[in-house]
Amino acid sequence: MKINWGTGIVLAFIGFITFILYFVFRMSTDDSANHDLVTEEYYKKELSYQQEIDASKKATEMNANLKVEKTDEGLVVYFPERFDSKKISGTVSLYRPSNKHLDTNFPISLSNTHLLIPDNRLVDGRWDISINWEYQGNSFLHKEKLVY
The missing domain is CATH 1.20.5 (Single alpha-helices involved in coiled-coils or other helix-helix interfaces)
Structure with a gap:
């Protein structure tokens, strides 16, 4: 044919x-x-974005910046030493852009001026860490992207 x-x-x-x-x-x-969207409640979170801006700005103004450091034990978050660690409260959010099943949130409970996130919770790769914390009625926010 x-x-x-x-x-x-x-x-x-x-x-x-x-x-x-x-x-x-x-x-x-x-x-x-x-x-998937980054968050399930995208529009609801967008409305509270100004509060995040204010909390981040307040941390800069009051010199309440946090230091995040990678060690052999895990990830260590150092809070300012001039604050009483027993009066600090808040939450730490670990967001994994590539896998939403690895995302985790946990409360801040300090006995020293630092918080240790154990190595077994963190898989190698990119993490977005967001720390919302309060001290004597003031809200602070620290956001950082890191490769673990």
């Missing part, structure tokens, strides 16, 4: 369309191509 140029063009179009549909189907059903 001889194929003329019209039949060849139609077959090329059918092949191309099949190729594109295959990849559309594959990407829409593949779990490794996750298209």
Whole structure:
């Protein structure tokens, strides 16, 4: 059977369309191509963004900046020494951009001026750490991106 140029063009179009549909189907059903939002309550979080700006600004104004350091035991967060560690409260949020199942939040409970996040909680890769803390009615925020 001889194929003329019209039949060849139609077959090329059918092949191309099949190729594109295959990849559309594959990407829409593949779990490794996750298209979730960063947070489930995106708009609700956006409304409270000004409070985060104010807390971050207050930390800078009051010289209440935190120092985050990687050690052999894990991740150590150093709070300012001039603050009483027993009066510090808040939460630490660890966000993993590549895997939402590794995200974790835990409360701050200090006996010294530093907080240790054990090494077994952290997998190698990029982490976004957000520390919301309060001291004597003042709210502070520290955000940092780090590669562990």
